[in-house]
Amino acid sequence: MRYVIIGGSAAGISAAEAIRFVDPTSEIQLFTWEHTPVYSRVLLSYYIAEILSKEQLHFRPLDFFKENRVTAHLGQKVEKISPETKSIRTEDGRDHPYDRLLIATGAWPNLMDIPGKEKKGVFVVRNLEHAQAMVRHLVKPTPVCILGGGLIGIRIGYALSLRGLKVKLIIASDRILSQMLDLEASTLVRERMQERGIDVITGRNAVKILGGEFVESIVLDNGEKIDCQMVVVGKGVEPNLEIVSSTSIKTAEGILADERMRTNLPDIYAAGDVAETYDLCWERTNVNALWPVAFEQGRVAGLNMAGRETKYEGSFRMNSLDVFGLPVISMGITRSEGPGYQEFRASGKEMYRKIVLKGGRLVGAILVGQVQKAGVLTMLMRKKLDVSGVVPFLLSKRLNFAELLPLVKQNQEKFTEVEYRELTQRFAASKA
Amino acid sequence: MKVIKVDPEKCTQCHTCDFWCGVEIGSVSKELNSAILETPQPVPRVHVDGNSYPLHCRHCEIAPCVDACPNGSMRRDPQTGLVYVHEPSCIACWMCVMVCPFGVIAPSSEMHVAVKCDRCRHMEYPICVEVCPTRALVVEDREEGSAWYGFAPNRDF
Numbered sequence: 241m242r243y244v245i246i247g248g249s250a251a252g253i254s255a256a257e258a259i260r261f262v263d264p265t266s267e268i269q270l271f272t273w274e275h276t277p278v279y280s281r282v283l284l285s286y287y288i289a290e291i292l293s294k295e296q297l298h299f300r301p302l303d304f305f306k307e308n309r310v311t312a313h314l315g316q317k318v319e320k321i322s323p324e325t326k327s328i329r330t331e332d333g334r335d336h337p338y339d340r341l342l343i344a345t346g347a348w349p350n351l352m353d354i355p356g357k358e359k360k361g362v363f364v365v366r367n368l369e370h371a372q373a374m375v376r377h378l379v380k381p382t383p384v385c386i387l388g389g390g391l392i393g394i395r396i397g398y399a400l401s402l403r404g405l406k407v408k409l410i411i412a413s414d415r416i417l418s419q420m421l422d423l424e425a426s427t428l429v430r431e432r433m434q435e436r437g438i439d440v441i442t443g444r445n446a447v448k449i450l451g452g453e454f455v456e457s458i459v460l461d462n463g464e465k466i467d468c469q470m471v472v473v474g475k476g477v478e479p480n481l482e483i484v485s486s487t488s489i490k491t492a493e494g495i496l497a498d499e500r501m502r503t504n505l506p507d508i509y510a511a512g513d514v515a516e517t518y519d520l521c522w523e524r525t526n527v528n529a530l531w532p533v534a535f536e537q538g539r540v541a542g543l544n545m546a547g548r549e550t551k552y553e554g555s556f557r558m559n560s561l562d563v564f565g566l567p568v569i570s571m572g573i574t575r576s577e578g579p580g581y582q583e584f585r586a587s588g589k590e591m592y593r594k595i596v597l598k599g600g601r602l603v604g605a606i607l608v609g610q611v612q613k614a615g616v617l618t619m620l621m622r623k624k625l626d627v628s629g630v631v632p633f634l635l636s637k638r639l640n641f642a643e644l645l646p647l648v649k650q651n652q653e654k655f656t657e658v659e660y661r662e663l664t665q666r667f668a669a670s671k672a
Numbered sequence: 673m674k675v676i677k678v679d680p681e682k683c684t685q686c687h688t689c690d691f692w693c694g695v696e697i698g699s700v701s702k703e704l705n706s707a708i709l710e711t712p713q714p715v716p717r718v719h720v721d722g723n724s725y726p727l728h729c730r731h732c733e734i735a736p737c738v739d740a741c742p743n744g745s746m747r748r749d750p751q752t753g754l755v756y757v758h759e760p761s762c763i764a765c766w767m768c769v770m771v772c773p774f775g776v777i778a779p780s781s782e783m784h785v786a787v788k789c790d791r792c793r794h795m796e797y798p799i800c801v802e803v804c805p806t807r808a809l810v811v812e813d814r815e816e817g818s819a820w821y822g823f824a825p826n827r828d829f
Contacts, residue, residue: 254739261821280742286763292743296761299744301829532740532771539739539821560766565781569770611766613775615736622773641774642725658818659730667677667812 241266243545244328244336246318246483247344248272249281250531251512251538253300255342258542260308266546268310269336271328273317276368278304282531284371289399297368318345321487323505340507340545343484343495344538347477347513347529352387356449356458362471365396374472381405382469385458387446389416391559393474394429398563400472401438408439408466410446410458420559420570424585425592425606432566446471477529479514492516494527499552501541509545511537518554520622521572521603528555556603556621560611567611572596572604572621586635593635600628613639620644623654673753673814676728676791676798682808683724689800689809690716690726696799697792712782717789718800719776726800726809729776729789731755731820737768737777737788738822744829746786749793753820756790758828 243259245252248270256268279297286292305312313330320329327337349364351357361382363374381404386397389411401407409416415426416433430440441460448459449471457467479494490496490504494516501509501517512534519526533555543550558571573596576583582597591609595602595617601624605617616639620627625647627634633643648655649664698714699707707714719727735755737746745762748755757768764784768777778787791811792798801809 257823282742282765283763292763297743298829299742300823301825301827531742532736532767535739536736539734558770560770562764562766567766567779567781569766571770611769612779614766614770615768615772615777616775618736618771619773638722639775640719640721640723640727641776642719642721642723642727645725657733658815659732662675662677662814663725663730666679666681667810 241546242337242339243268243342244338244340245270245342245344246272246328247342247346247512247514248274248277248312248314249344249346249512250534251344251346251515251541252342253278253304254535254538255344255511255542255545256308256310258539259546260310262543262546262548268308269313269338270305270310271313271316271318271330271336273315274367275315277312277314278302279368280531281367284365284368285395285399287368287371288365288375288396289402291402294368318483321483321489321508323487323489323508326507338507341509342538342541342545343503343508343510343514344512344534345480345483345514347479349392349473349477350475352473352475354446354449356451356455357473359449359451359455360453361451361455361469362449362473364473365392366477377470378403378405383467384408384470384472385410385446385466385468386472386474388474388476389413389440389442390419390474390476391417391561392476393472394561394563396472396474397438398433401436406437408441408468409433410444410460411440411442412445414442416440416442417570420574421568421606422575422594424587425568425570425594425608428590428592428608429563429566429568432564436564477513479516479527479529481514492525496525497537497541500544500549501537501552502544509541511541517552519556520554520624521556528557530555530558532558553622558618566590566609567607569607569611569614570605571614571618573598574604574606584631584635595631595634597628597631600626602627602634610637613641616641616644623651625651625654673731673818673820674791674811675731675814676801677810677812678726679808679810680724682806683726684806684808685720685722685724686805687720688803688805690718690720692803693718693800698787712780715778715780715783715787717787727774727776728791728800729755730774731791732773733818734821736771736773740767740771742767744823744825748820748822748824749790750824750826752793753824754791754793755788755822756793757786757788759785760828762786
């Protein structure tokens with residue numbers, strides 16, 4: 241058996257581990273156009289903030305490929321997939337055959353079509369090279385404008401602010417993190433950022449970047465001009481689909497993958513930010529471009545590729561963020577999206593919690609300030625339990641798993657994993 | 673794999689387990705008189721949340737926290753399969769907190785680290801099991817046929 245993996249980030253590495261777990265001997269070839277292996281994209285803002293060095297970005301030891309007997313082709317872009325001959329072609333013109341192929345090509349930042357975007361000092365941050373280029377640009381403290389109030393914009397803005405730079409966030413919607421948070425939660429984050437000196441401008445778009453060779457200022461849609469020497473565009477990411485455009489692999493927003501992470505073509509699998517899979521909260525397919533999701537999908541793809549049938553139950557959006565010591569977690573659907581939805585809230589000093597139910601099922605949650613036990617809510621969302629009888633408990637500080645054991649027992653068929661089963665059985669020594 | 677099992681019918685909610693876990697495992701001094709005065713306060717790894725079910729990390733067969741950790745700080749002991757946090761590299765991003773189904777990973781902002789039970793993997797016997805006055809906690813083999821999966825490096829990196 242010859243396995244080929246395209247992509248060397250979370251999904252690709254996780255798949256390689258899974259294949260090796262089942263199949264100790266077959267050949268695994270991994271291709272990535274990047275030159276630095278096994279570093280964590282989600283930690284780039286820590287690198288920019290100088291909290292982590294380049295060496296500390298690795299999520300696996302540097303000899304990962306050797307240890308797992310994976311032939312890594314770093315800096316090799318794959319240009320073409322040929323399903324009819326079961327091979328791929330790299331940019332140097334060489335063909336590599338596969339028996340099973342994983343497409344884990346990830347995503348790429350949405351670029352803004354704005355006049356002046358080619359000027360020096362305009363950045364996106366998706367990979368290590370982007371982050372390094374940005375850091376090199378920071379020779380002297382410069383005011384920075386961040387375009388976009390999503391997770392990327394907030395993280396990079398926060399990182400640059402920790403380095404002592406003057407940061408302005410320019411956000412088209414009426415609040416920051418509008419995809420993740422409701423107004424109450426968003427306001428708490430905004431207040432914390434403003435207290436620490438980050439300016440937040442909402443309801444405005446940048447229309448022009450001015451300057452000569454280098455950025456000097458930006459112009460907003462109300463005509464206001466803001467001086468800055470650096471612009472960061474954080475407008476989300478989209479799946480890297482160009483590699484499948486010449487094939488009959490089915491795509492929607494991403495590559496459609498079934499519950500075994502298979503595409504519609506035989507022996508071709510997809511996982512990670514490029515894949516579109518079942519969303520447990522929306523109950524339809526969705527691209528959830530997130531690190532833990534990519535890791536899980538990569539594992540399921542790898543196990544299935546190696547012949548161990550494993551079902552992928554689905555994912556939902558989830559993010560964890562810490563802004564100047566204010567922890568924030570957001571999961572699933574965070575506001576009522578029509579009839580059948582119910583919202584419940586609790587708040588206190590620098591604390592906010594909201595859960596969203598649909599037909600009695602927990603489909604979303606926001607936690608600000610106190611995030612301990614957030615995972616219990618994740619579990620309830622994954623297991624699709626009816627939680628309508630325990631809403632006040634879920635919103636309270638008392639939230640804990642042990643008190644939900646009766647609910648677990650009532651739904652035993654959904655808790656087949658040994659770690660749950662052994663909680664509801666009395667132990668052997670106790671029976672004696 | 674050997675795990676801690678709980679008999680809720682024997683638990684009297686006396687908090688001896690989390691108390692001594694805090695002193696012996698969570699504190700810097702490892703000595704009661706000093707431990708109670710430490711700042712930040714020691715964090716116990718076992719949670720007794722107002723009910724008779726002391727809850728530890730369950731060392732899931734497929735552990736979501738190991739998947740979620742963005743820099744490999746959450747990992748498995750290659751010999752025993754026990755899940756532990758490599759504290760020197762933990763960056764306190766709380767991704768593990770977000771996915772732990774049992775809610776037993778404590779985000780310690782003061783210590784800037786995710787705190788969880790590793791079943792006292794370097795000790796002969798877990799402290800909570802040793803001190804439990806009613807033997808509501810025991811160490812037992814996980815049922816036959818169970819396995820564990822996930823990142824288990826032979827050394828720190």
